[in-house]
Amino acid sequence: MLSGSFAWGRGATILLPLLIAGCFLDAVGEDPGGGSSSGGQPANGGGGAQATSTGGMGGGTSDGGDATGAGTQGGGGSTSSSGGSGGEGGQGPTCGDGIVDQGEACDAGPAGSTGCVACAEVKPWKCSGAPSVCSATFVSPVGGTGGLITEEGYTGAFSSMDAYGVTIAQPPANSRLTKITSTVAIDHSNGCDLVIKVAPTNGPPTTYATLVSRAGINEQSDDDGEGAPCFDLGSTHVIVFDDSAPTSSEDMDNGVNSTQTVCGAAPECSFQSSPGSTTGVTLTTLKETLAAQGISETNWTFYIKDANNWGGGPDFGTLVSANVALSYQSPP
Structure with missing residues (x-):
């Protein structure tokens, strides 16, 4: 009786650490992003069946020879950036620069003109060209x-x-x-x-x-x-x-x-x-x-x-x- 009891106690001593180790491995295999690690052999096995790590933070998948270091952040994540600000608008018409811009009837340039005042024709003057030359009779x-x-x-x-x-x-x-x-x-x-x-x-x-x-x-x-x-x-x-x-x-x-x-x-x-x-x-x-x-x-x-x-x-x-x-x- 004593010898049988001793045999049971020794097996229990061996099985209990194995059960604890298995639970520990299960806990380590859980991925923070909800993925799982599975394989045909324990993670530290050599050259066994492929181990697959899925579901990184971006949901990507990595296949490797073993489970160690195989899981990576998923490649399916997205990156965004905001567009640059628009450039400043161009300068509006400048009266007196000798260029007849939209909205100007004439522009005699810096010299000015009796017939073109504030880039508008003064009757009876008629203006043409740029810089504008005006004439009147x-x-x-x-x-x-x-x-x-x-x-x-x-x-x-x-x-x-x-x-x-x-x-x-x-x-x-x-x-x-x-x-x-x-x-x-x-x-x-x-x-x-x-x-x-x-x-x-x-x-x-x-x-x-x-x-x-x-x-x-x-x-x-x-x-x-x-x-x-x-x-x-x-x-x-x-x-x-x-x-x-x-x-x-x-x-x-x-x-x-x-x-x-x-x-x-x-x-x-x-x-x-x-x-x-x-x-x-x-x-x-x-x-x-x-x-x-x-x-x-x-x-x-x-x-x-x-x-x-x-x-x-x-x-x-x-x-x-x-x-x-x-x-x-x-x-x-």
Whole structure:
């Protein structure tokens, strides 16, 4: 009996540690992420069946020859990052930089312009380009028109002509005179008798332009000499003296006889100014002279005269209307 009891006690001594060890291994095999470790042999077995560790923190799977160190954090986890902040917006339109941006009518740049203020056009100016260049024409009517054009007694001097006052607009600041033109509406039965001049009232006596001097007549001197029957002028056929026109005013009689009217059926026609035998200059030369001399006279005079009664009875002429127009550019 004693020997059997001793045998049981010895087996119990051996089995109990094995049971405890097995429970310990079960506890170690538990994965913190809920996975399990399983294998055909104990974890410290050599070269036995494969051991698989599943369910790391990200749920990944690792297979290896043994269970030791085989479990890894799962590869199925995700990584996120926030996007960078947006860049700063571009600079808005800048008035005065010489660039016409959206919302700007013009931009004359740092120099500025009389016609472009705060990047907006100022009437009657019209602007174009970048930096913007603006232009405007100021038309000044000749005052007191409507009377008869006197004839004979013309000597070439202003004092022998009919004079009409013209108030010219003050030259705008930061601008340059670029052109002078004049428009007339005249009724006359012998247009080749007429001499027309314009001048700054207080300018030098030689500073004036001759619009026309006895058109169609090759006069030898600036007086009331030669004469002949010639073309008519009609106030409904306005004449513009503009040096950009293709024909000189001296040739306005071309193709027009003494019973016909200059301009024909056209309501308007243009001719270059022409000094003829006078001491005056063209409108273009007058413009350049005024700019060079710095003359900004606002009071001008419009002169007209019927220079000859050619013996066929009195000529009936009337200055119905007239004007002088000055064009400017800004910046200069």
